[in-house]
Amino acid sequence: MAFTGRRRELRILDSWLGKVRSPTGGSPGQALVLKGRRRIGKTRLVQEFCARSGVPYAFFQATRSQPAPLARQALFDAVAEGEGLREHAGALGHAAPPEDWVRSLAAVAAALPTREPSILVLDEVPWLAETDPGFDAALKTAWDMHLSAKPVFLLLLGSDLAMMDRLTSYDHPFYGRAGQYTVGPLNPADVRDVTELDAAAAFDAYLVTGGFPEVVTGWRPGEELSSYLARQLEDPSSVLLTTGERSLAAEFPARLQAGRVLRAIGSGERTFSGIAASTGGTGGQPLAHGTLAPILTELVDAKKIVAVDMPLSDRPAPKLKRYRIADTYLRFWLAHLENAVAQAERERGAQSLARIQKSWPSWRGRAIEPVVRDALLRLLPDAAFPDVFEVGGWWNRQNNPEVDLVGADAGPVAGAVHFVGSVKWHDDAPFDGRDLAELREHARHVPGAERAVPVAVTRTAPDARTRDDLAACWQPDDLLAAWNA
Structure with missing residues (x-):
């Protein structure tokens, strides 16, 4: 599979x-903690970086629940077989590792080159800590006494975000x-490069795949959305259908309540009380607020699967927070694909496709908004x-009205609101005078927006008169440029 x-x-890895x-002083070695959700492509990224680096490297990947002695032996084997390291570390392949991590890592450090840079990758560090609670302290000691004295770039990878955060937190050894x-996932520009679609269609592909590399690479170059979905929905083992289920199973094994909450948010509930009510399902008992x-x-905070949005204006509104699925692919999977596996097994992929196509315009219109704000x-800031420095949205308690875009100097409480805007992501309906009039009416309710100018984000170009009345109008190509650097 080509790397894209x-x-x-x-660039960031190369700078490290x-x-x-x-080196400009201090220890010759450098260490970087690289974290990211499961199946996001960390391992593939680092493998590609190592292959391009032109320096010797060793890549060790931990195995879950593997006893520590076997893990240390596997580390020795990985270093002994590392690219460009056999001259230095070949003897490790025939050596029995010590019975602790400090001395094992010290032996690895001794086997690394002294006068040329090298890379040492420890993948899935949380699994090493699970089987040996003393691993964190041992890593600190080995780094301070042995590894950092070598010109080595140590990369520590992990998918458990909370554990990776703890690894470098104030009260932990490292x-x-x-x-x-x-x-993170592949960005929309990366998705465009893989799929070879135009900008507007690339955003559709991003909303469906979430930028998950293994899902994106199943998209044939230039393929239309309907064709891609039809192929994937016919196959119960397709990556589009199965990645979501595997991701949830890995993140929340046997955590039924967390799954209920995610499904409530995925179904469109955004408020705390709405999520609580929806977790009861049909005739079930809703989760208590506590x-x-x-x-x-x-x-x-820990899993970072759910994001919290606050209304942006010059007036604080802490009680109006709204929740959404932060992972774009998981948002699509929860809304459209969770039941499609069973349909595919019954050879009813066409029915799943019809259901998605029916709800697609309204779902896409909401799902694109956080992507637009990110862009x-x-x-x-720019010349206009x-x-x-902050872009958000605004809503009141009744969500009527809602303003898609608010541009301000700070957030969530702004000192000055500079623009208000609307996102119209239709295939064939341009932003017109009625949309502009509605935006201006809704903007009157945004605290601090008295001097704000109107802007729009549109999938289809607005008519000329409306365009002249807007302070700015961004279209798909403009937005995609945000990730082209």
Whole structure:
């Protein structure tokens, strides 16, 4: 499979390796914690980086529940077989590792080159800590006494975000010894490169695949959305159908309540009370507020699967928070695909496709909004809006009206609101005078927006008169440029 995208991530990794190549003082070695949700492509990214680096490297991938002695032997084998390391580390392949991690990592450090840079990758570090609670402290000792003295770039990878955060937190041994970087999915520009679609269609592909590499690469170059969905929905083992279920099973094994909360949000519930009510299902018992609150906290802060949005204006509104699935693919899967596996097994993929196509326009219109805001945050400030550093939306308690876009100097409480806007993501209905009049009417309700100018984001170009009345209008090609750097 050809490697596509990840230009920014590769640049960042190369800059860290550059610190090892040309040290400016302190320890010769550098360490970086690389985290990201399961199946997001961390391992593939780092493998590609190592292959391109031109320096010796060893890639060790832990196995879940593997006893620590076997893990240490596997580490020795990986280093002994590392690219360009056999001259230095070949003897490790015939050596029995010590009975603790400190001495084992010290032996690895001794086998690494002394005068040239090298890369050492430890993948799925949380699994090593699960089987040996002392691993974190041993890693700290081995780094301080042995590894950091070598010109080595140590990469620590993991999918358990909470455990990876703890690895470098203030009260843990490795604190202050490594940088941190979070690997996200492929961005919309990467998805466009893989699928070879135009900008508007590439955003559709991004909403469906979420940028998950293994899902995106199943898209044939230039293939229309309906054709891609038809192929995937016919096959109960297709990556589009199965990745969501596998992801939830890995993140929440036997966590039924968390699954109920995710499904409630995935079905469109956005408020705390609405989510609580929806978790009861048909005739079931809704989750009590005292039970729901910690689950939402875990989903937002630890798992980062759920995002919280606050209305943006110059007036605080902490009680008006809204929840949404942060993972774009999982949002699509929960809304459209969870039951499609059973349909595919009954050879009823066409029925699943018809159901998706029926709800697609309205679902897409809502799902594209956070993607648009992310794009504008990358594009702004610019010459037209030099003071816009925050882009959000605004709503009242009744969600009537809702304003899709608010550009301000800060958030969630702004000092000054500079623009209000609307997102119209229709295939064949341009933003027109009626849409502009509605936007202006809704903007009157946004606190602090008295001097704000109107803007729009449209999939289809607005008519000329309306375009002249807008302070700015961004279309798919404009938005995609936010990720093209």
